[in-house]
Amino acid sequence: MLGAPDMQVTATLGSATYVATTDNTTAGLGWNSRPVVTAHEPLRRQPQGPIRWNSGADGHSPDGSSHDGAIRRPAPWRVHTTMPPTDLPRSTFTGLQPDAGPTDANSGVLDAMGAARMLGRDARILARPNPGVGAVVIDEHGNVLGTGATAQPGGPHAEVTALANAGQAARGATLVVTLEPCSHHGRTPPCTDAVIAAGIARVVIAVTDPDPRVNGAGIHALRSAGIEVVTGVDAAGVSDDLAAYLHHRRTGRPYVVAKMATTLDGRTAAADGTSQWITGVEARTDVHRLRADADVIVVGAGTVRADDPELTVRHVTGPDPLRVVMGSVPADARVRPCREWLNEPDELLAVLGAEGHLSVLLEGGATLLAAWHAADLIDRWEIYIAPALVGGDAGRPLLGGSSAASIDDVWRGRIVHTEHLGDDVRLTVVPATRIHRNSHGGQT
Ligand SMILES: NC(=O)c1ccc[n+]([C@@H]2O[C@H](COP(=O)([O-])OP(=O)(O)OC[C@H]3O[C@@H](n4cnc5c(N)ncnc54)[C@H](OP(=O)(O)O)[C@@H]3O)[C@@H](O)[C@H]2O)c1
Numbered sequence: 374m375l376g377a378p379d380m381q382v383t384a385t386l387g388s389a390t391y392v393a394t395t396d397n398t399t400a401g402l403g404w405n406s407r408p409v410v411t412a413h414e415p416l417r418r419q420p421q422g423p424i425r426w427n428s429g430a431d432g433h434s435p436d437g438s439s440h441d442g443a444i445r446r447p448a449p450w451r452v453h454t455t456m457p458p459t460d461l462p463r464s465t466f467t468g469l470q471p472d473a474g475p476t477d478a479n480s481g482v483l484d485a486m487g488a489a490r491m492l493g494r495d496a497r498i499l500a501r502p503n504p505g506v507g508a509v510v511i512d513e514h515g516n517v518l519g520t521g522a523t524a525q526p527g528g529p530h531a532e533v534t535a536l537a538n539a540g541q542a543a544r545g546a547t548l549v550v551t552l553e554p555c556s557h558h559g560r561t562p563p564c565t566d567a568v569i570a571a572g573i574a575r576v577v578i579a580v581t582d583p584d585p586r587v588n589g590a591g592i593h594a595l596r597s598a599g600i601e602v603v604t605g606v607d608a609a610g611v612s613d614d615l616a617a618y619l620h621h622r623r624t625g626r627p628y629v630v631a632k633m634a635t636t637l638d639g640r641t642a643a644a645d646g647t648s649q650w651i652t653g654v655e656a657r658t659d660v661h662r663l664r665a666d667a668d669v670i671v672v673g674a675g676t677v678r679a680d681d682p683e684l685t686v687r688h689v690t691g692p693d694p695l696r697v698v699m700g701s702v703p704a705d706a707r708v709r710p711c712r713e714w715l716n717e718p719d720e721l722l723a724v725l726g727a728e729g730h731l732s733v734l735l736e737g738g739a740t741l742l743a744a745w746h747a748a749d750l751i752d753r754w755e756i757y758i759a760p761a762l763v764g765g766d767a768g769r770p771l772l773g774g775s776s777a778a779s780i781d782d783v784w785r786g787r788i789v790h791t792e793h794l795g796d797d798v799r800l801t802v803v804p805a806t807r808i809h810r811n812s813h814g815g816q817t
Contacts, residue, residue: 481515482577485549486607488520489579493531493551494614496522498691501668502729504618508535508550510543510573518542530555532564536571544572551611553582553604556591565594575601579611583622617668617732620752626726629750631735631742632663633771634757640768641739646679648769655795656757658688663755665691667734669725671718672708673741674700683707684736694734697721699741718745743774746784754786754802757794 492507500523508531510519521534532554536543554564595602617628634651635641642648665686685693696711714721777783790801
């Protein structure tokens with residue numbers, strides 16, 4: 374989540390306690406408008422030829438409705454303890470701020486959306502290639518009746534689990550869910566059928582699902598069944614959480630995050646090409662978090678030759694992403710098994726998108742980043758800055774290629790998040806010219 378938080382939610386689910394902030398940031402993640410990019414050398418063309426995949430290498434294969442205005446402000450937090458009788462495991466939400474005012478059903482909705490976001494984020498890795506969605510069923514006082522998150526592919530969607538947990542208590546209740554419920558038969562039956570059958574009176578949705586099979590049809594099905602539907606609640610925050618999924622469904626391509634570690638003077642390797650390690654262990658651990666969250670890692674052959682990286686997830690728990698090297702990979706490189714890609718980056722993204730990959734982590738080096746940047750394929754930058762100096766001109770830059778001819782040609786980004794990691798700092802930057810669109814298609 375990006376931007377300045379404006380409220381915090383604590384939730385206890387089973388044995389785990391979650392603390393997270395919700396916000397109304399307008400960070401422009403997931404929007405695929407074209408920023409201004411200037412002053413780059415022509416793309417280096419690789420020999421056009423067949424796509425070369427290493428054999429045995431592949432381990433993985435705003436909606437038109439409106440906010441009804443009922444939910445306008447964060448209300449005082451309350452402790453939710455009411456749990457209906459059922460044999461199914463259920464969750465309790467505790468530890469919220471002291472009750473400071475009268476019961477307000479809308480505050481319960483905001484609490485529930487915050488909790489649904491946490492559930493959805495936690496489900497992301499298990500759920501992929503599906504989006505990590507969270508759902509919470511609440512009564513008219515905001516008491517939690519059931520919770521759910523997207524299961525593994527083929528397993529129940531968040532709404533279905535939350536409704537099952539709520540049992541009979543779901544009749545007349547409110548379902549709060551981060552993404553529009555599906556209305557089509559996929560690997561599982563339509564969630565809208567389950568919502569209607571459960572007797573839910575109101576559905577609160579953060580963002581509509583741009584997947585062409587849904588795209589407002591879920592909302593239409595619910596309204597046609599007489600269910601009140603509210604949309605756009607915490608849409609910006611959820612759009613950040615689901616940036617990769619929303620981007621993929623809108624563009625057909627994975628969401629691209631470029632990561633680099635740099636010194637204060639913008640060097641990503643010393644004069645001899647060594648770059649291990651510029652940053653400290655906390656920053657490097659954070660990179661492993663990015664890896665675990667990515668479906669695919671892409672790296673340049675120059676980095677493979679210089680660093681012989683494994684590009685696996687080691688310092689955090691999570692699956693290894695598919696590894697793709699642009700260029701030729703030495704037979705004994707530690708990055709193997711991997712795919713080799715000898716064509717242009719945009720073609721690679723098209724292939725990966727068609728395969729259903731939602732996100733790509735681009736791990737350098739400077740030559741490769743320059744090619745992706747020049748083609749305007751980078752949606753977000755994660756720059757780790759160490760308090761170190763290389764000096765002179767011989768160190769490797771952050772971005773290769775030619776320089777901006779004049780200050781008017783300089784690419785501009787917007788810092789949407791900063792974080793101290795040990796002695797280092799991580800900057801999260803998005804293109805300044807990308808306009809954030811809310812779930813209704815309007816600018817924010
Ligand atoms: N600080 C950091 O976070 C960080 C991260 C990564 C790397 N590094 C450092 O960066 C250095 C390596 O960077 P680099 O710039 O020399 O190499 P690079 O960007 O890793 O790789 C460039 C190579 O990728 C291949 N390639 C294939 N398609 C390409 C395309 N469309 N556009 C551009 N390249 C394409 C080419 O390989 P062929 O020549 O085989 O055709 C090209 O030489 C090392 O010193 C490494 O330690 C630092």
